[in-house]
Amino acid sequence: MMRILVLGDFHENPSEKLKKKIEKEEFDLVVGVGDYTGIRDWRAFVIKRLRNSIKGLPGPTLEEFYGKKKAKELLRKDENVAKNVLIYLNSISKKKKGIFIFGNADDDWYSYPFGDFLKAKKSRRRFVSGLSNLKEITYGKTRLDGMDFIGFGGYMDVDAYFERKEFESDDENYVARVERRKKSRLKLLSLVNGIGKKRIFVFHYPPKGVFDIIKDRKSNPMNGKSAGIGFFREAILKFKPSLVFCGHMHEYQGFRKIGRSIVINPGEAGKGKYALVEVDEVSGKVGNIKFVK
Helix, strand or coil, X not given: CEEEEEEECCCCCCCHHHHHHHHCCCCCEEEECCCCCCCHHHHHHHHHXXXXXXXXXXXXXXXXXHCHHHHHHHHHHHHHHHHHHHHHHHHHCCCCCEXXXXXXXXXXXXXXXXXXXXXXXXXXXXXXXXXXXXXXXXXXXXXXXXXXXXXXXXXXXXXHHHCCHHHHCCHHHHHHHHHHHHHHHHHHHHHHCCCCCCEEEEECCCECCCCCECCCCCCCCCCCCECCEHHHHHHHHHHCCCEEECCCCCCCCEXXXXXXXXXXXXXXXHHCCEEEEEECCCXXXXXXXXXXX
């Protein structure tokens, strides 16, 4: 049995509490599902931009919201948090194996291939290439012990955006989103085609229908909407991976099924949560699943 440690959604430096718990665990593989950065200081800014977007209003920019000095300090803090998390994942993967994807909060750490924005900084790519015990598969795949791992992370336009009529009134924005969605879907399908039957999907966003409903009445204008991805669900039903790992939604921890596939959200690592999952490398069958809070 391969024992997989699954964790993501840190948004801050790894806590000593989390480290001590993981030190006691036995595992063969580390899988990171994204959002190593995206510090909590950004939350008010993100909510403001989301509310403006829904109303068809621009901005604000970081400097407009925080002021030039504060924005610069927070950007530096954000980068350091990402580095510390990745260094930690690299350290616990030593003498084992580790794979990871970036999440939507990890701006400038990966290049978004479906539009002309979100380009990785060269200094950050050099940092990632120096992580000797980790392999990035944000838009890629790898084979370990006979199991194929297909990764799909980064930013996504969630299905809820396409269900809002106000977006259709902005033809240029709506058409661009639709085109990005088409390219994203084709990329995922191309990654899965031609590989073996023992498959594990590693997503950042959840597939539509599980772990996807936003639960934040106080501040999130998308409360009650789905943050899931429809074509993720389509790929799961078509290719039947034994396991699907996802994150993004801090509201959830646990497992659900889509068809015969088990979908796992390991919980928010920033609050000390993670999952340990057993899978048989020969048969691809899933064994014990343990969630730590």
